[in-house]
Amino acid sequence: MKSFRRIAALTVSTFMASSTAVAGSDDVPVKDVLKVVTTFSDYASITQEIGGEKVTVEHLSYGDQDPHFVPPKPSLALKLKDADLFVTTGLDLEMWATTLLDKARNKKIMDGAVGYVTVYTGIELLQKPTTALSRTEGDIHIYGNPHIQTSPLNWKTISENILIGLKKVDPENAAYYEERQKAFADKVDRAMFGDDLVDLLGGQTLTQLLQGGTLFDFLEREFEGEVLVNRLGGWLEEALPFRGKKVIAYHKNWAYFVRDFGLEVIDYIEPKPGIPPSARHVKEVVEKIKAQGIELMLVATYFEKNSPRMIEQRTGIKAVFLPISVGGVPEASDNFELVDYWIAHIKEGFGMEPAEKGRHRYRHRTGQGTSKE
Structure with a gap:
C-alpha cells in the first residue's frame, strides 16, 4: 500500500510539475515575430516583402487618404504602443505622426531610438527650395519633395533603410532579411527594365542611367x-x-x-x-x-x-x-x-492600348507571392 501511495504521489507530483512548466511557458511572452508599423501602406508592402514570416506589419494611413493629413486617432496610437519598429519617410510629410508617437509612449520607436526608421536617407530629393520660404508659398516642403514612393527605383533605397532597421532590432535574422531585400531589389529592377537588360547590364547601372537622364x-x-x-x-x-x-x-x-x-x-x-x-x-x-x-x-x-x-x-x-x-x-x-x-x-x-491585365514582364525570383508573366 505504501509503495502504491509513493508511486501515486510521484505520478501526481510529476504531473503537477509538468503542468506548472507548461503554464509557466504560456506565461512567458515569446516574441516569434516583430511588430512593424509604417506610416504609409507603400512602406508596409515593402516591409512585408523583406520581413516575410518574421514580421507582422500594420500601417497608419490608407491608399485613398491625403498623406499630409491623417487624423491622430487613439486607435492609431494604440497600434504603436507595442511596436518594435516604426517606419516613416523622415521628412516633413507625416507631421501628424509625431502626435501619435507622443501618445503611444513607446520608447523603442521614438525619433532617435533603434526602432525608428526614416526611409528617405540616400534618395536624391527633387524640387528643393532655392529661395527663402514663407507661408505665402503655400504648403511647401522645406527639404524637397517628400513623395518619394512614386518612383519604383526609390523603393530599392527605401528597402535598404528598412533592412537596416530590421537588422538592428532583430540581428539574429539579419541574413534572412538581407537575402529577401536583395531579391526584392532584383524584382524591382526586372519589373522596371525587363529581364533582358537587367541580365545584360545589371540593375544598378540601369538605375544610374535612368536617374541621370541618359x-x-x-x-x-x-x-x-x-x-x-x-x-x-x-x-x-x-x-x-x-x-x-x-x-x-x-x-x-x-x-x-x-x-x-x-x-x-x-x-x-x-x-x-x-x-x-x-x-x-x-x-x-x-x-x-x-x-x-x-x-x-x-x-x-x-x-x-x-x-x-x-x-x-x-x-x-x-x-x-x-x-x-x-x-x-x-x-x-x-x-x-x-x-x-x-x-x-x-x-x-491618352487613348492608348493598355497591356494585358495583370501581366508583369519580369521573372519572379524571390519566392514571394505568385508569379505573373
Whole structure:
C-alpha cells in the first residue's frame, strides 16, 4: 500500500510539475515575430516583402487618404504602443505622426531610438527650395519633395533603410532579411527594365542611367547587331508610348514618377502646394491646355473633383484619378500592382492600348507571392 501511495504521489507530483512548466511557458511572452508599423501602406508592402514570416506589419494611413493629413486617432496610437519598429519617410510629410508617437509612449520607436526608421536617407530629393520660404508659398516642403514612393527605383533605397532597421532590432535574422531585400531589389529592377537588360547590364547601372537622364541615349547603341532599346522590357517599355507627353497635375506628388517615366508637367491645378485653385488660376491653366494641346491631367483620388471636372468640360482634357498609395483601389494590393494600375490608366487616358491585365514582364525570383508573366 505504501509503495502504491509513493508511486501515486510521484505520478501526481510529476504531473503537477509538468503542468506548472507548461503554464509557466504560456506565461512567458515569446516574441516569434516583430511588430512593424509604417506610416504609409507603400512602406508596409515593402516591409512585408523583406520581413516575410518574421514580421507582422500594420500601417497608419490608407491608399485613398491625403498623406499630409491623417487624423491622430487613439486607435492609431494604440497600434504603436507595442511596436518594435516604426517606419516613416523622415521628412516633413507625416507631421501628424509625431502626435501619435507622443501618445503611444513607446520608447523603442521614438525619433532617435533603434526602432525608428526614416526611409528617405540616400534618395536624391527633387524640387528643393532655392529661395527663402514663407507661408505665402503655400504648403511647401522645406527639404524637397517628400513623395518619394512614386518612383519604383526609390523603393530599392527605401528597402535598404528598412533592412537596416530590421537588422538592428532583430540581428539574429539579419541574413534572412538581407537575402529577401536583395531579391526584392532584383524584382524591382526586372519589373522596371525587363529581364533582358537587367541580365545584360545589371540593375544598378540601369538605375544610374535612368536617374541621370541618359538611359535612352545609351539604349540607342548597338549590341550584337541589335539596338539596345529593343531589349527594353518591364514598365519602361510599357510606358514608352506616353514618354515625352505633356500633362497637367493637381499637386506635386507625381514628381518622381514623371521623372522615371518621362512625362512633362506643364502646370498644376493648385496655384501653390496646398492652396485651393482660384478661378483666375483655373482660367490660366485652361488657356495653357488649349494652347499646348495637353491631353491628360493627373489627379490623386483624395483631391476634390470639381476643379478637374470643370477643366475637363472646358478643354476636353482627360482627368485621370489615381490612388497615390497601395490599397487605394482593390486592384492595387501591393506596390507592383499599383504601378501596373498607374501605367494602364495613364495609357487609357491618352487613348492608348493598355497591356494585358495583370501581366508583369519580369521573372519572379524571390519566392514571394505568385508569379505573373
